[in-house]
Amino acid sequence: MSDARTTKAEHIRHILETEGAAIEQNTQGFNDGRYESVADLEDYEGLKREAREIKEDAIERLPELLDDLREAVEANGGTLYLADDAADANEYVRQVVDDADGERVVKSKSMTTEELELNTVLETDGVDVVETDLGEWVLQLADEAPSHIVAPAIHKSRESIAALFEARFDPDQSLESAEELTRFARERLGEQLADADVGVTGANFVTADSGTMALVTSEGNARKTVAATDVHVAVAGVEKVVPTVEDLAPFLELIGRSGTGQDITSYVSLLTPPVGSPTLDFAADERGTPDDREFHLVLVDNGRLAMRQDDDLRETLYCIRCSACSNACANFQQVGGHVFGGETYSGGIATGWEAGVEGTDVAAEFNDLCTGCSRCVNACPVGIDIPWINTVVRDRINRGDVDADEGAVEWLVEGLTPDADPSGVDVQKRLFGNFGTVARLGSATAPLSNWVADTDVARALAERFVGIDRRRDLPQFQRETFREWVSARDGLALADAERTVVLFPDLYTNHVQVERGKAAVRTLEALGVAVQVPDVTASGRAPLSQGMIATARERAEAVAEALVPHVEAGYDIVVIEPSDHALFQREYEKLLDEPSHEALAANSYELLEYVYGLLANGADADELADGDGERVAYHSHCQQRTLGVERYTEAVLDERDFDVVTSDAECCGMAGSFGYKQEYYDVSVAVGEDLTAQFRTEETADRAVVASGTSCLDQLEDLLERPSRHPIELLAPE
Amino acid sequence: MTTDTTDAAGRDRVLGRFRDRLDDFDVSHTTVDPDGVSDAVEAVLEPPAIGVDLPEGRGELPPGVTTVWSPADLRGAATGVTPASLGIADYGSLVLPTTADGVEPVSLFADRHVAVVAEDDVVGGMASALARLGDRFRADRGSAIVATGPSATADMGALVQGAHGPKAVHAIIVRS
Structure with missing residues (x-):
């Protein structure tokens, strides 16, 4: 276990050195922006309550809303597919792409398709998959994972993006400024959008009354992804359904403010697909009619319906993926999603998502980064008790398997620390969890306990066996309590x-x-x-x-x-x-x-x-x-x-x-x-x-x-x- | 939240708020009578310009704006002129309806977007806008884009206006 601790410490140090500065600057900027932006609202708390109530009601009535939604989508001329898991969803999308003879799929940013690993599946079929969100495109080129759920490439500096473009494309003119980089990306992606066959988007919200989906974006790439392709596939988790179009109001007022500190993002697409715009055939230079459009809504379960039945994880489904909990988190501000994150999601709420979607073992890899400071609680626009979700999942991890390496010292700590928790609790956690026993012993034997604890030998043992960093001063127990x-x-x-x-x-x-x-x-x-x-x-x-x-x-x-x-x-x-x-x-x-x-x-x-x-x-x-x-x-x-x-x-x-x-x-x-x-x-x-x-x-x-x-x-x-x-x-x- | 009222003072407050918020989001704007729309568009457009016809009573497009365009024209246009079906005062937002004559692509592909919105269609807040849109969507399965300011990205290491969509937006507010 001490080796695992050392490896983790090294990984964290590496990320702090390479990505920490960019992540800190960006997330703290978002967080400051949140405070400023919500301060302009007349009734911020009221909006949050309203948003929370809508989500509570929607998750409670989900089966019924899904029926209504299916009816609306089909009446609109689209198809709704409910996918049990990632494989099921991917198989459906690949069939849609195949039926459309799709050679190129353009995508706007979608965390859910990352959860499904849809790109890999389509690429295996020989389809050219192009991410059109600039941040996602940079990561696709660099073959890296997002470090933030809203701004996926915040760990990358302008210089590193310029170097990446230079190496990949050898452009005629060298690219330096953010404007030049953006213009280059826009033109290049513009070409690819023009001859794409299928457009894949996510959906931030879907309304059961009309089959309308809301897409919250800033670049305009999601708009182009839909406008430039004849076949639109929207992929989202089942929890994204809300009852009515009117219910979108509090979310649209809160999502940008809570996340990146913008009062509203540049574009909120309210699409009731298939959309009523003409189709655009750039190769033949012809406009078609809206009747040529095709739409598939793929709603993914992948663990969510089980989360709905789980009294402690259910709240996770209220999450609107705004990133407030990431930006408000002092630890996240230093390390970002490459440390404080799982397979897909990052930040405080990721523990709920990863535990529900991937499993407790994935959540275990980063769950300790939540210290329960609770600064995310007021920041969350739907009032999710994120620290509690982290605590519950930590408890479930504790109840999992005992790490074999710990047997040697476990008897010692266990003798010292009689508690009600199972033997699976990590020895370090058990020691800190029983601080009361330690403190009583410490005072009873002070000042000797302080002197002994401070010796090099004791500190080395404490680091080796229970992972107490030897650089940290220990509490000085007082003889008289x-x-x-x-x-x-x-x-x-x-x-x-x-x-x-x-x-x-x-x-x-x-x-x-x-x-x-x-x-x-x-x-x-x-x-x-x-x-x-x-x-x-x-x-x-x-x-x-x-x-x-x-x-x-x-x-x-x-x-x-x-x-x-x-x-x-x-x-x-x-x-x-x-x-x-x-x-x-x-x-x-x-x-x-x-x-x-x-x-x-x-x-x-x-x-x-x-x-x-x-x-x-x-x-x-x-x-x-x-x-x-x-x-x-x-x-x-x-x-x-x-x-x-x-x-x-x-x-x-x-x-x-x-x-x-x-x-x-x-x-x-x-x-x-x-x-x-x-x-x-x-x-x-x-x-x-x-x-x-x-x-x-x-x-x-x-x-x-x-x-x-x-x-x-x-x-x-x-x-x-x-x-x-x-x-x-x-x-x-x- | 700006409350919707029908009295003159209330309307002035809503429209004042709308203009302030357009300013906040870097959207330039002019307010004209219907017969001034053509000149107002002319004054801000950069050729080549394409457009979508304005609804009855909202003025005319100037001759330099063609409403007959192909996908190649779309990609080549420097300016796109479209109607907006609503304005949202609290956010300085222009609601762009998705129509068969192509408001969505025309407002999206060119570097400059000119939106024409009627004073009467400016509502106070997000909830009022969605109340109107909800009825519309349920009735005729319409779509719309709530567009606020130019397109933007911070993904290239600094905030840049003009990502995949327009770099500049101008609103023409038409008096009733």
């Missing part, structure tokens, strides 16, 4: 307090970030709040991030058992660690019964959110430390931002006269265990450097570094080599 500190002191008595809260002593606060726990208690007490600290520390976040759902559920149930009675007694729950706060709000919905989740979600607050609320309700802000204009660089936490609660930290710091600059990086790149893992260390650092660059500018280099999450604090300290603290440590009175 937060809970021990609390129980040894006399806090504000309940009788003297205006209210009482239950402060959740998460694992990191309890064993590592003990100071932020103490600061939290001092702050709350200064504001007249008595603090109780319950006897439960493990939230389930650690096992959940490793896909160990059964263990996470056990932890969640223990938390609920300890906290729900407090809620019922009227106490609020305050949470310091943002990833645990997010867990209570979001993922506990999947792990707990509904009343327990509702009780915890409705009554738990992120620490600074709570402090903000206390101040807003009359608590005396002067009890807190005065910032006196202190210059602070703040990095919020990814999951905190998804919930929109980072603004409270900014507001409280501002109120206490701290001068705050906030980063806009999507994630710090540490993401719990991710940055420790040998195979992902380089990605983690590359992501982290985007963040730290924002704290190294002239305006920020001298600012005190503040972050809410444990992972973020670790990453910032490692990369910036400046101390970093939780914001509560600035605000707590002496």
Whole structure:
């Protein structure tokens, strides 16, 4: 297994070096564009809800809609073919091409035909298949795979495309600028479109009421693919059906904005084929009539109908392939689809697609690139819980076969880490998933545990056997835990307090970030709040991030058992660690019964959110430390931002006269265990450097570094080599 | 989202929004009476030009635009002139109907596309446009292209206007 980790690490390093810069520039450009473009919408959230509801309804009623669609397509004079799998779909298309005596097939961009590997099948028959989307054409010439589902060639620079054209075509004039390259490609492809026999397109949406398909494009090649050929074959997954033409509205408003940050793409073809344009015979220089046109709609199952029956994968079918989840993903921004992708699809949602279409084994190859940061959740125009799909698939992978190489150390980790998950869990995942046990041992034997863990021998063993990268600083466990500190002191008595809260002593606060726990208690007490600290520390976040759902559920149930009675007694729950706060709000919905989740979600607050609320309700802000204009660089936490609660930290710091600059990086790149893992260390650092660059500018280099999450604090300290603290440590009175 | 209203102020707002959005997407435009359409087309076309006849009451094409064209003319044309059946104010979009006389190819192959749209056919938002198109498609199995700005690609290392379709688009808005 350590060899597999090393190989993976090398592959990632290679992609970071060769493709990373181009991918980063493009995806971050798309992502920034998304924020700008959706901000112009009057009711962005309303449109997303509408889109989601249409998809939910369409997938629910799919069999019925397919019947309606068949009727509409046939009434229009076309044919609908429902293909069970790739072989079935390919056989149908090759028959259509053969019947048309097709020598050349021109194609517009279609992920589904890539999933089917249709080109290979047609080429085996001797058909000349030409991709007309410029990005796809470049990849066809270079014999490379797409690195992004919408912009397939974003990993290629202008220079490398110029060199490719030079080598392939030896053009009369050398091609340099993007304009020259585009003009050359247009002319060359124009010739090929003119004498093509069959046009193959995808379809972004198909409406059951009229048999109309929507194609969302920018170059005009899809329009030409249809206009210039007499036989049109559209290939799409069965999930693309929506009930009516009117239902297209929210999708057309959202798809470009969500993906590449364009309000709308240049062309949305709304085709009810066979289309009513004259046929064009360029060789004979003759126009025909629309009656000469032929149309075949091939809708592909290939695993989708089984996904429809799968409660966890079903949401994947709502995906409109906009690429928002790729562009919003800090890891994807560094490595692109050649690392974070499977056979066909890439980015966060690819785990769902590849698991459903190809199988769990294919998803397993890249699924760990999703760290659950949740930045894609708000970006997704149909609100798919993409991190959850990744977690579920990771769990299924864990339940697969045990890697034979791991037997040697498995007994060791297993003894250390009693949990509810099956023995198939990778030893590295099992260790990180059981961080609670590790932390308890670490504190019990600190500082010895820290010294031993830091020795070269220990680091080499940890890297060799469990894949903890030796370049990464390990957490420093504190001998006195937060809970021990609390129980040894006399806090504000309940009788003297205006209210009482239950402060959740998460694992990191309890064993590592003990100071932020103490600061939290001092702050709350200064504001007249008595603090109780319950006897439960493990939230389930650690096992959940490793896909160990059964263990996470056990932890969640223990938390609920300890906290729900407090809620019922009227106490609020305050949470310091943002990833645990997010867990209570979001993922506990999947792990707990509904009343327990509702009780915890409705009554738990992120620490600074709570402090903000206390101040807003009359608590005396002067009890807190005065910032006196202190210059602070703040990095919020990814999951905190998804919930929109980072603004409270900014507001409280501002109120206490701290001068705050906030980063806009999507994630710090540490993401719990991710940055420790040998195979992902380089990605983690590359992501982290985007963040730290924002704290190294002239305006920020001298600012005190503040972050809410444990992972973020670790990453910032490692990369910036400046101390970093939780914001509560600035605000707590002496 | 621009709301569709029939009162004069509401119409002005929709048309103002439409023009602003045409500007945003680099579509130049002129607003004329029906009898000014011919001159307005003439002013922006580059020969050779081909076209598709405009519907009744939307003006005439100038003599330099031929409506009788072959596939070779299509590939050789520098300008294509077509009607647009709708304008969408929120997006500066021109809705190009797919017709037997070839609006689709004429609007697509030449480097310059000139679209003629009636003020009355400019709707506020995407939902209004699709409501009209839905009725049409269900009734007569029509097709249309929602075209916004010139064709574009970012696949060659930088944003380029003019990929497979037109490099420049001009809208002529015809007063009612």
